[in-house]
Amino acid sequence: MNLNSCIFIAGAHGVAGSAIERLLLSQGYMNLLTPTHKELDLYNFKQVDHYFNRYRPEYVFYTAAKMGSITYRKSHPAELLLENLRMQSNVISCSHTYGVKKLLFMSSDFIYPEKEDGTLREPDFLTGLPCARDFPYSLAKITGVKLCDYYREEYGDDFFTIVPCAFFGLNSSFDLERANVVASMTRRMHTAKLRGDSEFVLWGSGKPIKEFLHSDDVASACLLLMEQEKHESLYNIGSGNGGTSIWELACMIKKVLGYEGAIVCDMTKPDGIMRRVPDSSRIRELGWKPKYDMDAAVRFMCEYYLETLKTKI
Numbered sequence: 001m002n003l004n005s006c007i008f009i010a011g012a013h014g015v016a017g018s019a020i021e022r023l024l025l026s027q028g029y030m031n032l033l034t035p036t037h038k039e040l041d042l043y044n045f046k047q048v049d050h051y052f053n054r055y056r057p058e059y060v061f062y063t064a065a066k067m068g069s070i071t072y073r074k075s076h077p078a079e080l081l082l083e084n085l086r087m088q089s090n091v092i093s094c095s096h097t098y099g100v101k102k103l104l105f106m107s108s109d110f111i112y113p114e115k116e117d118g119t120l121r122e123p124d125f126l127t128g129l130p131c132a133r134d135f136p137y138s139l140a141k142i143t144g145v146k147l148c149d150y151y152r153e154e155y156g157d158d159f160f161t162i163v164p165c166a167f168f169g170l171n172s173s174f175d176l177e178r179a180n181v182v183a184s185m186t187r188r189m190h191t192a193k194l195r196g197d198s199e200f201v202l203w204g205s206g207k208p209i210k211e212f213l214h215s216d217d218v219a220s221a222c223l224l225l226m227e228q229e230k231h232e233s234l235y236n237i238g239s240g241n242g243g244t245s246i247w248e249l250a251c252m253i254k255k256v257l258g259y260e261g262a263i264v265c266d267m268t269k270p271d272g273i274m275r276r277v278p279d280s281s282r283i284r285e286l287g288w289k290p291k292y293d294m295d296a297a298v299r300f301m302c303e304y305y306l307e308t309l310k311t312k313i
């Protein structure tokens with residue numbers, strides 16, 4: 001990839017896509033295609049085909065996804081599967097047709113089967129059923145991985161997949177129906193602080209552990225991979241810190257926001273999966289490591305929330 005290469009970011013206005021755009025711009029890449037959803041509907045094959053034919057991107061970062069609110073996801077499994085399948089298939093197949101040099105497909109750790117030790121490893125992909133939660137989304141993401149694999153096998157296309165852990169950063173949603181755990185906890189605890197609540201209640205024991213990354217670190221992993229000559233099928237991207245429990249996360253947010261109430265656990269609520277931690281040694285061997293530690297990432301998010309409060313919420 002050189003600074004004049006034509007680079008298409010599908011989903012450029014989301015959390016990961018916008019972080020990739022910022023990073024590329026900061027490094028001097030000048031020829032970026034970053035259409036909004038309104039300008040290019042990835043679900044519409046004719047539009048995608050026309051777009052590729054017209055702009056001829058050489059490199060593609062696929063970071064789009066249809067998720068929607070929890071209520072939407074529960075009540076619209078068919079639409080969710082179909083929308084994700086169609087969007088990614090349109091972009092991946094047009095990337096093949098129009099001779100894209102490299103394509104990065106952003107998948108999700110929901111593609112992995114649940115393992116007893118809670119460690120997610122690339123070779124475990126498709127060795128069991130994926131996580132039961134958000135199954136339509138997992139199925140679409142699994143298909144995306146395999147479609148890239150098959151294009152590589154059948155035609156030698158350099159299409160590969162990254163599997164990030166949960167991430168957050170600029171453009172994260174604070175809508176409680178859609179927000180990830182860091183964004184929603186930040187918003188809920190800030191509200192508790194303003195109301196003067198004496199307690200902040202966590203669902204379950206607070207013991208489930210996950211890894212988290214700042215979106216800028218996801219972007220740096222994407223760029224490093226795009227610059228590699230050869231690719232494996234899959235690359236996990238995690239913080240490598242062994243994960244953060246929900247309890248620890250709540251304590252970090254409490255400290256940054258200055259909330260003075262107590263954090264309590266509602267043990268009548270289910271915990272869900274106790275540990276989901278990626279093994280990201282494959283990308284580490286290529287020299288990648290995150291810039292933000294968890295404290296810095298949480299501080300960033302709390303400050304971003306307070307900024308967002310002034311304008312958007």
Ligand SMILES: NC(=O)c1ccc[n+]([C@@H]2O[C@H](COP(=O)([O-])OP(=O)(O)OC[C@H]3O[C@@H](n4cnc5c(N)ncnc54)[C@H](OP(=O)(O)O)[C@@H]3O)[C@@H](O)[C@H]2O)c1
Binds near residue numbers: 011016064065166
């Ligand atoms: N965030 C995480 O913690 C996480 C963790 C693991 C994997 N992932 C995966 O990583 C990728 C990026 O995640 P993210 O958090 O950056 O997602 P995001 O913020 O929700 O961004 C997704 C983008 O896709 C766009 N999009 C959806 N449908 C579209 C369509 N039909 N045509 C054009 N654009 C469309 C959205 O635009 P509109 O909003 O305008 O519809 C949005 O800008 C996704 O594939 C996600 O599944 C995310």
